[in-house]
Amino acid sequence: MQGLRPQELAEIIAIDRKKCKGCDACKAFCPTDAVTGKYGAVHRVDGERCLFCGQCLVNCPFGAPQDTVDIVDKVIARLKDGRTTVVAAIAPAVRVAVGEEFGLEPGALVTGQLLGALQTAGFKILDTNFAADLCIMEEGSELITKIRHYALGEAAGHAPGPLPQFTSCCPAWVRYAELYCPQLLPHMSSAKSPLMMAGALAKTYGATEVWRTNPENVFVVGVMPCTAKKFEASRPEFASAAAYWHKRGSAGSYPDVDVVLTTRDLARLLKKLNINLTAAAEFSDADNPLARYSGAGTIFGNTGGVMEAALRTAHFVITGQELAALELNPVRGLKGVKAAGVTLRDAKTGREITVKVAVVHGIKENLGPIVDEVVAGRSPYHFIEVMNCPGGCVNGGGQPINPMGTSWLDKYKAILPWS
Amino acid sequence: MSHDSDGPRVLKHPLSSRLFHWGLILGFLPAALTGFVLWLKPGSDGFVNLAMRIHIGAAAIFTLSAVLYTLLCLDRVVAFVRRIFSYDDRDVGWLLVGGGYPQKMFLGRKIPVPPMGKLNSGQKMMGVAMLFGGIVLTATGWILYAFIPLAPKAFIYWADQLHLVVGIVLGLSLFMHIFLGIYNWGEFKAMFGDGTQPLAEAEDHNPAWVAREIEPVQKAAGGRQLPA
Numbered sequence: 112m113q114g115l116r117p118q119e120l121a122e123i124i125a126i127d128r129k130k131c132k133g134c135d136a137c138k139a140f141c142p143t144d145a146v147t148g149k150y151g152a153v154h155r156v157d158g159e160r161c162l163f164c165g166q167c168l169v170n171c172p173f174g175a176p177q178d179t180v181d182i183v184d185k186v187i188a189r190l191k192d193g194r195t196t197v198v199a200a201i202a203p204a205v206r207v208a209v210g211e212e213f214g215l216e217p218g219a220l221v222t223g224q225l226l227g228a229l230q231t232a233g234f235k236i237l238d239t240n241f242a243a244d245l246c247i248m249e250e251g252s253e254l255i256t257k258i259r260h261y262a263l264g265e266a267a268g269h270a271p272g273p274l275p276q277f278t279s280c281c282p283a284w285v286r287y288a289e290l291y292c293p294q295l296l297p298h299m300s301s302a303k304s305p306l307m308m309a310g311a312l313a314k315t316y317g318a319t320e321v322w323r324t325n326p327e328n329v330f331v332v333g334v335m336p337c338t339a340k341k342f343e344a345s346r347p348e349f350a351s352a353a354a355y356w357h358k359r360g361s362a363g364s365y366p367d368v369d370v371v372l373t374t375r376d377l378a379r380l381l382k383k384l385n386i387n388l389t390a391a392a393e394f395s396d397a398d399n400p401l402a403r404y405s406g407a408g409t410i411f412g413n414t415g416g417v418m419e420a421a422l423r424t425a426h427f428v429i430t431g432q433e434l435a436a437l438e439l440n441p442v443r444g445l446k447g448v449k450a451a452g453v454t455l456r457d458a459k460t461g462r463e464i465t466v467k468v469a470v471v472h473g474i475k476e477n478l479g480p481i482v483d484e485v486v487a488g489r490s491p492y493h494f495i496e497v498m499n500c501p502g503g504c505v506n507g508g509g510q511p512i513n514p515m516g517t518s519w520l521d522k523y524k525a526i527l528p529w530s
Numbered sequence: 531m532s533h534d535s536d537g538p539r540v541l542k543h544p545l546s547s548r549l550f551h552w553g554l555i556l557g558f559l560p561a562a563l564t565g566f567v568l569w570l571k572p573g574s575d576g577f578v579n580l581a582m583r584i585h586i587g588a589a590a591i592f593t594l595s596a597v598l599y600t601l602l603c604l605d606r607v608v609a610f611v612r613r614i615f616s617y618d619d620r621d622v623g624w625l626l627v628g629g630g631y632p633q634k635m636f637l638g639r640k641i642p643v644p645p646m647g648k649l650n651s652g653q654k655m656m657g658v659a660m661l662f663g664g665i666v667l668t669a670t671g672w673i674l675y676a677f678i679p680l681a682p683k684a685f686i687y688w689a690d691q692l693h694l695v696v697g698i699v700l701g702l703s704l705f706m707h708i709f710l711g712i713y714n715w716g717e718f719k720a721m722f723g724d725g726t727q728p729l730a731e732a733e734d735h736n737p738a739w740v741a742r743e744i745e746p747v748q749k750a751a752g753g754r755q756l757p758a
Contacts, residue, residue: 131569132690133578136678151568151582152575172678172686514684 449460
């Protein structure tokens with residue numbers, strides 16, 4: 112397929128022509144017009160244009176779009192082979208959603224049972240929240256360097272990328288930028304996503320210091336709310352651990368993250384292994400440092416979460432003080448584009464700077480004007496968080512599909528103008 | 531009752547009912563035909579898309595006809611509902627012999643059948659199916675057209691399943707209705723003509739109706755048919 116490299120997964124999302132009614136619901140949610148087919152006729156997904164975000168999948172009333180990458184049995188085989196250290200890297204948004212697949216209320220937080228169930232299944236635990244904390248340190252430090260350089264006139268040791276800086280943790284957003292606005296790529300944070308950091312961490316520090324095994328025996332399974340993460344894991348540039356060990360004389364060749372299970376996939380896996388999440392024993396590996404995390408990592412799964420975590424870090428580094436209240440309400444909530452300004456006094460120079468930030472979720476509806484401003488050089492912001500899915504990762508394309516849920520944010524306005 | 535060369539005639543389908551029937555022809559018939567296209571999706575995207583457009587336009591005609599007929603001719607709707615829900619032993623007897631149609635069609639002989647009113651048992655059952663099925667198809671059809679963005683996914687899924695199943699049943703019934711309408715040529719001419727039928731024919735098909743419900747009317751000065 113043109114535009115995709117040989118190692119990359121193609122056609123992660125495909126439409127089952129027997130189920131498709133041609134109702135156009137998928138088109139209403141596709142951020143890139145990747146769904147083709149006239150109203151009434153069977154629709155198709157153009158893999159060249161698709162971000163693999165799965166929004167068509169979770170919003171189709173007929174279950175026509177399908178996640179075609181099913182690796183549940185492969186993971187079970189690895190769990191049972193007796194040789195492999197299978198590490199689950201669990202995203203923050205999974206723990207508030209997977210309970211739905213076991214009859215719990217939507218939003219039920221089941222961190223303890225989830226990690227316990229994974230442990231029962233044979234997984235080692237690396238909480239992606241831990242990697243999200245690393246991510247925000249990297250992304251926040253990068254932002255601070257740029258702010259100090261461009262806004263406070265401080266010399267930088269290297270040429271930092273331009274402002275505004277965009278977040279880079281959402282794989283659908285990254286692919287969107289690559290395909291549709293490549294001129295923004297220099298603005299992207301150079302930090303990898305938390306999952307990709309988790310993968311590299313598992314096969315370096317985790318392998319040698321936590322699980323005491325050969326890195327080549329570590330099989331990292333991302334447990335994600337997101338179908339686009341399956342694509343991200345297949346990108347050939349994410350093989351940092353292998354590169355690290357190459358420099359130290361090892362010849363192995365492997366990706367940082369081997370496979371990705373969505374929340375739905377994970378529920379199927381646990382059910383196949385007869386593990387009931389609701390009855391699972393609580394996680395008992397508290398001395399595993401990779402299973403610990405801060406509140407900043409936890410909020411990554413929501414729109415505004417990355418921004419809020421970054422601002423907390425920036426506040427601390429620039430002012431030298433912790434935020435008095437760990438809540439930045441202007442970047443919370445479900446408004447499509449949220450903007451805020453946080454005034455910080457630089458501890459070094461005493462100068463004040465107002466860090467202007469924007470949070471965008473739902474690329475299809477809300478990204479256009481923000482991108483236009485940046486391209487035109489008129490953007491007032493220093494940092495912009497973009498998440499493809501409306502609401503953020505909690506509403507990702509790999510999450511449980513609630514049959515009585517609508518998830519049709521803003522879509523009713525065309526019909527009910529008074530709303 | 532009026533007279534012409536065929537003898538006395540009875541008014542079976544007044545103008546309002548004939549107009550509503552035209553609404554069904556222009557609305558339900560194309561909606562049913564295109565519904566099968568949308569279900570089976572043969573041909574190109576363009577062809578199926580055209581079928582969808584016709585389906586929606588025809589559905590609008592059907593809905594408008596039904597609403598106007600109900601609002602403007604409520605007495606006829608009430609009478610129709612009463613008729614289609616009136617059953618007795620004669621209906622059982624009529625249904626047991628299929629109204630005599632199999633014998634007439636396949637063996638070429640006429641057998642005695644229980645006397646029917648204005649609607650025979652088959653027509654009454656078809657009427658019940660059309661009444662409820664029409665309401666279900668209209669409601670689910672417009673939900674599928676306009677409310678997918680609002681309604682829960684499971685609700686939309688079952689609305690679609692209901693629309694499909696009821697549509698197939700009524701669509702196939704429609705072909706039977708058209709066939710029998712043409713087979714009973716006098717009935718066809720009444721519906722597509724001035725609404726009247728020779729009395730002798732009505733006495734043959736609907737003896738209980740002729741005996742109990744129709745009565746002679748005067749012709750107006752211009753020869754216009756006066757309603758019963």
